[in-house]
Amino acid sequence: MDLLSDFFLAKAAFIGIVFAITLGIAAYSTYFERKIAAFMQDRIGPDRAGPFGILQPLADAVKMFMKEDFIPANSNKWLFIAGPCLSMLTALMTSAVVPFGDTVTIGGVTFDLQGIDVNIGILWVFGIVSLGVYGILIGGWASNNKYSLLGAIRAASQNISYELAMGLAIIAILLFSGSLSTKAIVEGQQNGHWNIFYQPLGFIIFLICAFAECNRTPFDLPECETELIGGYHTEYSSMKLGFYLFAEYINMFISGAVMATLYFGGYDYPGIDFVTAQFGNNIAVFVGMGALIGKALLFVFVFMWVRWTLPRFRYDQLMGLGWATLIPLSMYNVVVTAFGILIGKPFTAGIVGVVLLIGGLLIHDQLFVKKKIA
Amino acid sequence: MKLSNRTKVMEQGEMTLSERMYLPAIVGGMATTLKHFFSKPVTIRYPEQKRYLGPIFRGQHILKKDEEGAERCTACGLCAVACPAEAISMVAAERIPGEEKLYREEKYAKVYEVNMLRCIFCGLCEEACPKEAIFLRHDTMVPVFNSRDEVIYGKDKLVEKMDQRYLREGWK
Numbered sequence: 001m002d003l004l005s006d007f008f009l010a011k012a013a014f015i016g017i018v019f020a021i022t023l024g025i026a027a028y029s030t031y032f033e034r035k036i037a038a039f040m041q042d043r044i045g046p047d048r049a050g051p052f053g054i055l056q057p058l059a060d061a062v063k064m065f066m067k068e069d070f071i072p073a074n075s076n077k078w079l080f081i082a083g084p085c086l087s088m089l090t091a092l093m094t095s096a097v098v099p100f101g102d103t104v105t106i107g108g109v110t111f112d113l114q115g116i117d118v119n120i121g122i123l124w125v126f127g128i129v130s131l132g133v134y135g136i137l138i139g140g141w142a143s144n145n146k147y148s149l150l151g152a153i154r155a156a157s158q159n160i161s162y163e164l165a166m167g168l169a170i171i172a173i174l175l176f177s178g179s180l181s182t183k184a185i186v187e188g189q190q191n192g193h194w195n196i197f198y199q200p201l202g203f204i205i206f207l208i209c210a211f212a213e214c215n216r217t218p219f220d221l222p223e224c225e226t227e228l229i230g231g232y233h234t235e236y237s238s239m240k241l242g243f244y245l246f247a248e249y250i251n252m253f254i255s256g257a258v259m260a261t262l263y264f265g266g267y268d269y270p271g272i273d274f275v276t277a278q279f280g281n282n283i284a285v286f287v288g289m290g291a292l293i294g295k296a297l298l299f300v301f302v303f304m305w306v307r308w309t310l311p312r313f314r315y316d317q318l319m320g321l322g323w324a325t326l327i328p329l330s331m332y333n334v335v336v337t338a339f340g341i342l343i344g345k346p347f348t349a350g351i352v353g354v355v356l357l358i359g360g361l362l363i364h365d366q367l368f369v370k371k372k373i374a
Numbered sequence: 375m376k377l378s379n380r381t382k383v384m385e386q387g388e389m390t391l392s393e394r395m396y397l398p399a400i401v402g403g404m405a406t407t408l409k410h411f412f413s414k415p416v417t418i419r420y421p422e423q424k425r426y427l428g429p430i431f432r433g434q435h436i437l438k439k440d441e442e443g444a445e446r447c448t449a450c451g452l453c454a455v456a457c458p459a460e461a462i463s464m465v466a467a468e469r470i471p472g473e474e475k476l477y478r479e480e481k482y483a484k485v486y487e488v489n490m491l492r493c494i495f496c497g498l499c500e501e502a503c504p505k506e507a508i509f510l511r512h513d514t515m516v517p518v519f520n521s522r523d524e525v526i527y528g529k530d531k532l533v534e535k536m537d538q539r540y541l542r543e544g545w546k
Contacts, residue, residue, distance in 0.1 A: 006486075038409070039410070039412075039415070039417070040407045040408075040410050040411050041410070042410055042413060042414075042415050042416045042417070043415055043416075043417050044415050044417055044418075044419060047419060304407070305404060305407060305411075306400075306404065308406050308407055309400070309403045309406070309407040310403065311398060360391045361391055361395075364390060365390070365391040
């Protein structure tokens with residue numbers, strides 16, 4: 001393969017842009033997290049660095065770099081350094097298969113706005129997300145600190161538990177698309193046939209699992225301050241800590257993008273035909289990229305919104321929710337979806353499925369649950 | 375029989391279905407936070423913005439002058455006596471002819487000093503003063519000082535300036 005072909009350069013440029021966007025959004029997520037927290041608590045939030053505090057991420061980065069980079073004496077030095085690197089690496093790798101847009105032609109080169117369209121796209125996301133827990137696990141173990149280790153163990157078991165329900169939720173999506181390729185999944189949802197309308201239950205399951213996979217509140221037990229000091233990053237300081245926090249924000253954005261891809265039509269948006277007819281294909285595709293990023297940012301906002309609303313789960317509640325609630329629910333969802341596709345009415349099946357589920361729960365509640373006395 | 379019919383049964387039993395599903399409660403909680411997201415913040419950008427602290431806030435001291443611009447203080451020393459922190463000290467002097475425009479009474483305070491490190495802003499000097507000469511301003515706080523030289527406020531800082539007179543709410 002000719003490495004310096006126009007196609008290769010275009011892809012390289014696109015990947016560079018995606019990296020820049022991802023990192024920029026992750027940096028500003030820290031700012032918006034603090035701003036949103038402030039607004040939700042009737043405060044003003046950071047406003048000293050620049051107008052409205054928009055230079056706060058820069059100030060934070062400078063602070064992170066200037067701090068002492070401390071490595072505990074009895075830690076495993078190389079793994080201690082490898083932990084945050086691995087976290088950051090896996091966080092950034094996931095964006096490779098997210099289809100940011102349809103095909104564009106720039107300067108005679110036709111290429112997809114997607115890092116790489118592999119036929120195992122969604123499996124790649126899963127693989128990398130599973131690898132992501134290694135960053136936390138290695139960092140926590142290498143710290144040679146009981147709290148760090150506890151945090152790391154929690155992270156590992158939590159991610160494994162919720163990956164099951166997540167995978168089962170995705171199987172229902174795959175029944176529609178018939179392909180693991182993220183591109184094919186998005187193309188199956190064009191013109192408003194978003195999976196959210198067919199998979200409301202699946203989406204809720206996926207959303208909850210995404211919270212757990214990103215270690216966000218209410219599932220942030222690995223870094224639970226009240227019990228574990230800082231969790232897996234107790235011993236970390238300086239930019240190594242910064243990398244862990246940064247990776248979390250990148251994961252948030254990427255999981256938002258993945259959710260938009262799987263359930264909200266990816267780069268589809270209302271009026272795409274009109275924009276294509278008026279301004280040409282390229283503009284329409286770039287607007288679509290904006291739409292995908294907008295949807296992802298909306299999910300980032302939901303992540304933050306939930307964080308500043310809900311308290312943290314207890315660990316047994318977390319495991320109970322994952323194993324005893326979400327996995328049976330997602331199995332039920334797969335069965336309902338398969339049945340809907342079999343009879344050729346997936347939309348009706350989705351609605352009937354939710355109604356039946358709630359009805360069944362109500363009947364179970366009436367028959368078997370002790371009522372409140374008062 | 376119950377004494378009052380206000381007994382509350384605290385035994386809760388099992389949670390109801392909607393409580394066990396958590397989702398209704400979560401949606402309710404998120405609605406609450408969203409409401410606050412769009413409501414006005416209760417905090418302010420402090421050094422730039424300042425709150426009105428009320429008409430009876432006790433801030434920096436001021437030695438009032440009368441309408442003609444003559445100092446009201448006669449250096450009777452009642453404020454210094456009343457002061458529980460012993461922050462006020464003064465030196466009295468006799469008014470000489472020709473100074474009637476400067477001092478209202480025959481006796482005046484040549485030196486009048488308030489030690490701001492000692493002062494506890496209790497306002498007893500204000501209550502003790504028979505001539506309505508000393509007040510604690512409601513609109514100005516004593517600024518932060520960095521060295522001990524700035525701590526003792528003399529007449530240069532305390533006496534009211536005629537071009538920016540201090541008027542409290544309710545005064546004419």
